Amino acid sequence: MSVGIRHDDLRRRNRAMVIAAVRLAGRPSRTEIAATTGLSHSTISAISSDLISEGILAEGKPSEAGALKRGRPQVGLGLNPEAAAVMTVVLSLNFLSVAVIDYAGQVISEEQRRLDTLTMSREALIGECVAIVRRRLEDPDIDVRSVARIALAIQGITDTDARAMLWSPITPQTDIAFADILEAEFGIPATMENDCNMMAVALRWRDPERYRDDFIAILLSHGIGMGLVLKGELFTGTHSSGGEFGHMIHRPNGALCRCGRRGCVEAYAGNYAIWRNAKQLGEDSEPVADVSDAQMRALAATARERDGPEREAYRKAGEALGYGLGSLFALIDPAPVAMVGVSAAAFDLIEPALREAIAQTAGGQHSKSISFDTEPNELPLIREGCAMRALTFVDQEIFAPGAQARAGGAGKNVA
Amino acid sequence: MSVGIRHDDLRRRNRAMVIAAVRLAGRPSRTEIAATTGLSHSTISAISSDLISEGILAEGKPSEAGALKRGRPQVGLGLNPEAAAVMTVVLSLNFLSVAVIDYAGQVISEEQRRLDTLTMSREALIGECVAIVRRRLEDPDIDVRSVARIALAIQGITDTDARAMLWSPITPQTDIAFADILEAEFGIPATMENDCNMMAVALRWRDPERYRDDFIAILLSHGIGMGLVLKGELFTGTHSSGGEFGHMIHRPNGALCRCGRRGCVEAYAGNYAIWRNAKQLGEDSEPVADVSDAQMRALAATARERDGPEREAYRKAGEALGYGLGSLFALIDPAPVAMVGVSAAAFDLIEPALREAIAQTAGGQHSKSISFDTEPNELPLIREGCAMRALTFVDQEIFAPGAQARAGGAGKNVA
């Protein structure tokens, strides 16, 4: 049973709405905010004067008023960069990357580090993460007290509550409650997010025109991941981060997948699968641990050059992705797709077979209208997504705090 | 951009919440309502006295107070049956069924009719629906003015706005805007719903313990349909009623499906597919138009009796459903499943292969814990779902009306 709205929730929600409007629009005037939120000018005036006096928003210089019109000029409201800061931690294969971001979204400090994630012990892995966070917090440019939130992202499966990594291809370790660990260590609230979900969040901020209410971000990397936004909300599983597109079944009893099962989409479209097929190692051969981006680019170059096993490998990848998307589209109806990751750079090799396969499916009824976009570089996207996720948390839970302890599932998963 | 909350929305939402609490609980006291909604006693008192004076709620007789306790006895609040009425229209293969239901959910008038939906013209089909609705409205027991909503359900695909049937297996006709037609004819707001979605809605009301926030209703009938509830909300596609589980791809280029494509789950698990396999007609043979329930029951009996093509047909159905569910579970995580329809009565023949298949998939990691329930009779379920859908519409949109014309997507799809 959902819960009633109490009188004190009103102001809280409208505060959150004003902050969200400012984050989305950049430097809107009060009048613009009133228009987008549907609230009256008086209300916006009251709320924004509160927010300004609390140091959350700041009025823009009158000089930047933009186009000069008749009448009293609008004064733009912006996020005060010093209101808070957040931290992003992205853990990917052999690579750890951290950034501190101010409240307005600008990076103010960062650090990156190569690791050997596949062979590290549990303690070493946790230790590296804690150490790199500590170093950034000790940066003299940073006011530790202003850091209000840490968002981690990792490839693999995380739990619904965004507390722990349950399983990840980048390490043999399982069930590490990174969020709890960092919270205990630094006393800063933290969440553990799935990398593809963060890609989706970032795409939504980068290009709200194209990626608005319904879209799909697919990571074409060593493994195949997906971030899905439906009806404006990030879609997550009921128990885990969900959306394991790569492990939908393409062919029952088919090629051996890294997950140990057979016939998953990933077993045809993951880097290791393309590699395996290109080298004609057979579908039962053990997936190799890692194929470098350079090797994949070389493979794609060969495939473009001549018709051979390389080209066939990409064709098979396209077929698997196409049937998988077809099945997905049967469930959710077609939506724009962003292909991200190193193999997205080879999408020209993948697309024909993909489109052919999708046209064979119920979801492909309007296959011509399904559009694909590519972005070879996933890391910046994941980082941006983490930043936005952490910042919107601050917007809503810290700067518009309310009756959290109440019953019901208040924490909607807004992308 | 989401929209702010205005002051007048407050009362409206809390009114809706109180009505919903009463519908859910049956005859709750004001104190119970205060507890479930989280609102104060004073607020509940004020709202319920409004609702009573408007004739929406009614106080129960003090006699039915139930267990006698010390202190002032609770007075139960119930829905006033005469506050309104709704109508359900269920259109299924060769069968049309209509019922009028009072505000408390009791059937007050009904009518059923055999038709030959597969051969009827568009005009005849629409005409029959309009005529049967008119007859029920002319029933002397019914006060026409009290009928506040009509909910239609049909097998097949409906549009997102619940206005039209886009495609249905029960008729060659397509794109009939039943909701608009009935609204124009009778001036009563109507919606066109997908049958499996209504099954899911009904299950939620029938057994809220089991079917709460996440579950799946699968119709095993001539075709395969699905109603899906995720995070407490009925899941619909972005453009259509969505959830075309039966047309996920089981085997690329596999058996011929009724939809004209190949390898869909339905092409292995629909009645016609089981029939085709049992009769060894070959996977490319044209799907028969209809197999009677009696024929299916006979088939199941034979399959139980001896190991032969009949048993193998059910095994193949189980395999297709299992891999399909496995792929679905990869996306949404495992959830309780209700198998509905005539082949649900043969679930004993289906289950072993289904479980074996699902165990091969990522979604089947905890396959032992995935539980299935069966309900051979889909019609009553669909009817109930329609009734609840129509009644909750009345609850929310008519008895707690508000600033509808505002921007943003107010109409959440609560199951």
Add this chain to the structure above:
DNA sequence: CTCTATTTTTTCGAGCCTCGAAAAAACACT
């Protein structure tokens, strides 16, 4: 340079809504 038209923002009182505390109501038990 002053005045007017225009647009944005703030101010102010009115009207609701919810809440907590206290009172009233309605019964069981002694």
Add this chain to the structure above:
DNA sequence: AGTGTTTTTTCGAGGCTCGAAAAAATAGAG
């Protein structure tokens, strides 16, 4: 009949949003 207990209503206080009007800030006209 009196006491204790639980439910329901009443009442004043405090907040919030809204509309209308006022104030502020500027461009353009004369």
